[in-house]
Amino acid sequence: MDQKHSVLEMDYIRKQERIALKNCGLIDPERIEEYIRYDGYQALAKAILQLGPEGVIEEVEASGLRGRGGAGFPTGRKWRSGYLAKGNEKFIICNADEGDPGAFMDRSILEGDPHSVIEAMTIAAFAIGATKGFIYVRAEYPIAVKRLQIAIDQAHEMGFLGSDIFGSGFGFDIELRLGAGAFVCGEAKALIASIEGKRGMPTPKPPRTNDKGLWSKPTILNNVETFANIPPIIRNGAGWYAAIGSEKSKGTKVFALGGKINRTGLVEIPIGTPLREVIFDIGGGIPGGKKFKAVQTGGPSGGCIPTEHLDVKIDYESLQDIGSMMGSGGMIVMDEDNCMVDIARFFLEFSVEESCGKCTPCREGTKKMLGILEKITSGEGVMSDLDDLERLGQIIKDTSLCGLGKTAPNPVLSTLKYFRDEYEAHVKDKTCPAGVCKALLQYTITDKCIGCGICKTVCPVSCITGNKKEKHVIDPSACIRCGACQEACPVDAIIKR
Amino acid sequence: MTGGLAVKSFEELMALKERIGREEATDEIKIMVGMATCGISAGAKPVMKALMAFVEEQGLKQVKVKQTGCIGICRLEPMFEIFEPGGERTTYVDMTPEKAVEVLEAHLLHHHVIEKYTIGAYD
Amino acid sequence: MIKLIIDGVAVEVEKGTSILDAARSVNIKIPTLCHDDRLKPSGACRICGVEIEGSSELQASCTTPAREGMVVRTQSDRIRASRKQLLELIWEDHPNECLSCQKAGECELQDLCYDYGVEAEGFAPLKVRTPLEDSNPFYTFDKDKCILCGKCVRVCEELQGESAIHFVQRGHETAISHPFEKGMAYSTCVSCGNCVEVCPTAALMPKTEEKFRVWDIDKKVRTTCSYCGVGCQLDLVVKDNKVVRVDAARDGENEGMLCVKGKFGYSFLSHEDRLTTPLIREGDGFREASWDEALDLVADRMTGIYKAHGSEAFAAFASARCTNEDNYVLQKMVRGIFKTNNIDHCARL
Known part of the structure; x- marks a missing residue:
């Protein structure tokens, strides 16, 4: 058998290390029996019947697991502070408000393996002494919502949720809460406000949610992917998990690979894998023989990483050192056809729209930065704009209330750092080297023109003139740069510069 | 099956796990269809319907068509995998209801893998 | 410590x-x-x-x-630079109308922009001015002058307990509004004006009959609100011997809070129908009298009635608008001088 038939034989899957995604694509997510068949709920049994709360926390601490939502806070330490926090009632929250553009690993876990999250939340609840949990999941994930509810009901039926779990006297319940589409509700405090029925706006820290979270009770909040790592850690032991990954960051991270790359999709890799390996060995490189230009990680909070840093080992600290971040795991690859100014504009626009509007720098500052970027991409930029962008970006990072604002300038600052020449080309030469920014493009007809007149016919603004069988000319002042002529030309005589 | 009885010990859980394993017939062929958002939006529902209709029509009692989540290769959805008792696993990608029926006819009735539809031909 | x-x-x-x-x-x-x-x-x-x-x-x-x-x-230079930048960002979205703005001179934004050297020039005036929201009879809301400090929302929620207003929209579109945005007058707002009191700019302004600015004010007169017995302290803002606004006193027992009457119900002070001297009935009409004359008359008549008809001819009804001390003195007079228990109070109803 020469040809490979199974997904397991493909490099894309072979080179991954699947822990959080272990069951995704393998089991029927709507049947608890299949989860149990693949060792489901054994970790919960072990936690309750063998380890005890302290034992669970020690295990999670020793595993070295860090928050997969982006900030990378050590999960064990978080749980311990929840365990130590005093309160007659405590809560566990699963943050399933995945909102980064291009990131969908949490959705995949919720849709493909909902029980792993429920088992992990129950373990966490047992560890810190919580009796009630909430999964804050965005309403735009209807399949995830449906499967989570099915899974919760099934877990109840089998006694993995409810009162007296595994005959231990410990009881725990989970309810779903649907987010209404605000990105900022992925921020812990805004998320908690939203569950409480208030407007999703971050409030100052301290107090931290570990001490005063939901309804001012001690609350432990973890992201979907973080939770999905818990059952394997408890089942296989902290040592097994800690052996995977890099020195400071253990385990694996799921990335959503997208953009100009041959094999798009979800990949789960040991932390510390070089970026180059993910993009070229697993992702299969750039399509169409084009040149790699940059990779954007961390979504609207992250930055663009240029070729010179391709060998960086993917972990929380290394990515931060080069002006980006791990974030929730979006990884968007860009080639020579991507304009970095335009990319920065795209991500900043997202942050502008998703700012909650509470604090001045995020509400007004990001909007002002976007205005400057729009000015540059439309050819109106001046050199001092670049300094303004840098200064404003720094002040927004310095003064914003929550993580959204503090990281919103990153896409701009990182591209300014690594691709300043592209910004300067937009400002000084009024050209867009990648040929993306419409206002700076010029379509011209070369000597290859055979005078067929097709371009003249398709031009929606009639800005092309020329006699039959003679070279035609485009009037740049009337041209709207729609590109219709270039597409229609039978001899590729029209070029875009 | 589970009878709605709560599992109270590690032994009960392991016994349950084994029982679930035993309930699968030894000659069972499993067809797992990617039915996450990516699969469904690419058209997995009609594919799954076609698969079920074919199995029903042909009276293939040992074949079970099931849904599953996303294996991470969203670009090649709709896809399904055939798991055979010998441990063989074949991944068919970029499916349509018509292709799916073609695959089942060849694979299940004639033990023939349609190579051009497998993941190996696409990667 | x-x-x-x-x-x-x-x-x-x-x-x-x-x-x-x-x-x-x-x-x-x-x-x-x-x-x-x-x-x-x-x-x-x-x-x-x-x-x-x-x-x-x-x-x-x-x-x-x-x-x-x-x-x-x-x-530090860094702190100054960031404060100035933040002020510039706020100012950029603010109508450049200090020349005609009634808040000028007591506007916290204007003061800070002065302190940090924010220049008015360079910013184009807003092209489209949002119309003034003036459906409430006592105050106006100018959305464009709002800097979204959120004090009004928090006063309404945390101190007044009304939660009539909140933030709507998000990002740069964020604004202060109320459910269904039909106009402040149609919300659950009780017009206490405590939001107006804390607004740092001219976004929330009391409706005043007179145009005046802070330097036109002759004096502020501290007084006790006469509407009820709570004793809220307020400062009557006086221009040309006329009360033109009422400010709640932060150092009074009311800690800067007032109700609609104390905050906005002051126009009677200069109303032409207001009684400013005692009036004594003569025939079908009244004539003006001095306080001494009026009080002498009342004392004489009361003594006469007491002598002629005794205690039971008297009854007194006290008002919640009077202070505790006033009420105490009234019952003291009724019980001690008129020797009757015919005394009651409107709050008992």
């Missing part, structure tokens, strides 16, 4: 005190736009950012608690 150093000054405060309050305790002023001692700190405006040794980012002093051994700087 916690010891820390602010701008080189050793400060000792209780645990849980914010850096802002710790600084104020030693007379170091940190500017703010969204802070109010009576409200939970919000950290919205970010103007109060300070440097803390060991922390790479500026920290909002209103929401950061003082910690043992902290070394804080409230003034």
Whole structure:
């Protein structure tokens, strides 16, 4: 058998290390029996019947697991502070408000393996002494919502949720809460406000949610992917998990690979894998023989990483050192056809729209930065704009209330750092080297023109003139740069510069 | 099956796990269809319907068509995998209801893998 | 107690005190736009950012608690630059109308822009002015002048307990509004005006009959509100011997809070129908009299009636609008002088 038939034989899957995604694509997510068949709920049994709360926390601490939502806070330490926090009632929250553009690993876990999250939340609840949990999941994930509810009901039926779990006297319940589409509700405090029925706006820290979270009770909040790592850690032991990954960051991270790359999709890799390996060995490189230009990680909070840093080992600290971040795991690859100014504009626009509007720098500052970027991409930029962008970006990072604002300038600052020449080309030469920014493009007809007149016919603004069988000319002042002529030309005589 | 009885010990859980394993017939062929958002939006529902209709029509009692989540290769959805008792696993990608029926006819009735539809031909 | 150093000054405060309050305790002023001692700190405006040794980012002093051994700087080039930048960002969205704005001179934004050297030029005036929301009979809301400090929302929710207004939309479109946005008059607003009182700019302004600005004010007269017995302290703002506005006194028992009557119900003071002297009935009409004459008349008549008809000819009905002391004195008079228990009070109904 020469040809490979199974997904397991493909490099894309072979080179991954699947822990959080272990069951995704393998089991029927709507049947608890299949989860149990693949060792489901054994970790919960072990936690309750063998380890005890302290034992669970020690295990999670020793595993070295860090928050997969982006900030990378050590999960064990978080749980311990929840365990130590005093309160007659405590809560566990699963943050399933995945909102980064291009990131969908949490959705995949919720849709493909909902029980792993429920088992992990129950373990966490047992560890810190919580009796009630909430999964804050965005309403735009209807399949995830449906499967989570099915899974919760099934877990109840089998006694993995409810009162007296595994005959231990410990009881725990989970309810779903649907987010209404605000990105900022992925921020812990805004998320908690939203569950409480208030407007999703971050409030100052301290107090931290570990001490005063939901309804001012001690609350432990973890992201979907973080939770999905818990059952394997408890089942296989902290040592097994800690052996995977890099020195400071253990385990694996799921990335959503997208953009100009041959094999798009979800990949789960040991932390510390070089970026180059993910993009070229697993992702299969750039399509169409084009040149790699940059990779954007961390979504609207992250930055663009240029070729010179391709060998960086993917972990929380290394990515931060080069002006980006791990974030929730979006990884968007860009080639020579991507304009970095335009990319920065795209991500900043997202942050502008998703700012909650509470604090001045995020509400007004990001909007002002976007205005400057729009000015540059439309050819109106001046050199001092670049300094303004840098200064404003720094002040927004310095003064914003929550993580959204503090990281919103990153896409701009990182591209300014690594691709300043592209910004300067937009400002000084009024050209867009990648040929993306419409206002700076010029379509011209070369000597290859055979005078067929097709371009003249398709031009929606009639800005092309020329006699039959003679070279035609485009009037740049009337041209709207729609590109219709270039597409229609039978001899590729029209070029875009 | 589970009878709605709560599992109270590690032994009960392991016994349950084994029982679930035993309930699968030894000659069972499993067809797992990617039915996450990516699969469904690419058209997995009609594919799954076609698969079920074919199995029903042909009276293939040992074949079970099931849904599953996303294996991470969203670009090649709709896809399904055939798991055979010998441990063989074949991944068919970029499916349509018509292709799916073609695959089942060849694979299940004639033990023939349609190579051009497998993941190996696409990667 | 916690010891820390602010701008080189050793400060000792209780645990849980914010850096802002710790600084104020030693007379170091940190500017703010969204802070109010009576409200939970919000950290919205970010103007109060300070440097803390060991922390790479500026920290909002209103929401950061003082910690043992902290070394804080409230003034530096970096802090000034960030405050100026934040003010510029706010100002950029603000109508450049200080020339005609009634708040000029007592506008916190204007004052801070002056302090930090924010220039008015360079910013184009807003092209489309949002119409004034004036459906409420007592105050107006000018959305364009709102800087979203959120004090009005928090006063309404935390102190007044009404929650009539809140933020709507998000990002740059965020605004203060009320359910269904049909106009303030159709909300659950009770027109207490406590939001107007805390607004740092001219976004929320009392409707006044007179145009005046802070430098036109002749004096402010501290008085006790006469509408009920609570004793709210207020400052009557006087121009040309006429009350043109009422400010709630922060140092009174009411701590800067008033109700609709105390805040807005002052036009009777200069109404032409208002009685300013006692009137004595003569035939079908009244004639003006002095207080001495009027009180003598009342005393004479009461003594006469008491002598002629005794205690039971008297009854008194006291008002909740009078102070406790007034009510006490009235019952004392009825019981002690008229010797009857025929005394009652409207609050008993």
